[in-house]
Amino acid sequence: KIPPFWRNDPEIWFLQVENQFTLANITSDATKFNYIVANLETAYISKVRDIIVSPPATEKHQTVSNNIVRSLWLGRLPSSTQAILATQAKASLDAVAELADTISEAIAPRAQISETSNARESTIDKLTAELAEMKIQLASLLQVQAQTNTYRRNRSNSRGRSYSRERDSDICWYHYRFGDQAQKCSLPCKHQENLAGSR
Incomplete structure (x- = not known):
């Protein structure tokens, strides 16, 4: 039995499926391909639509596995890196991974500056929101205090009036x-x- 697809770690899922095939003595590439396609979530089937519609003559299941892993992995990269790697559709996954590392190293200093700037802006936004909330709470407390003081004055005046009869x-x-x-x-x-x- 094939386990549900693991979105967070598709590579491990495909390895587990391979082990299931080994235990069940499934060696046919077409059978493996059909099992994998049958157990993919709809969101991932669209990522390998071309392969499902026109499967390669050999290594069908391996092609699906590689394309899904590649698609999910690319989706987790920064958009600037994704744009560059999109030009490498024919390159192997290992070659694309090396290129991604190179891009990441080149962009890292700028990204750190950007992250620091974004973190500072985020902190300022958070503090501004907290300050606004504190102002609202203070205004509310002052209003309650004013109402309490008015109530006390009215009570003492009414008490005074009830005893004011000389x-x-x-x-x-x-x-x-x-x-x-x-x-x-x-x-x-x-x-x-x-x-x-x-x-």
């Missing part, structure tokens, strides 16, 4: 608190009922 020093606490409903009275109290002599 207590008449000539009336006892019971009549001050309960008015005509007071059940007790302490002297000296000049509440109207007391003046009338009812208490």
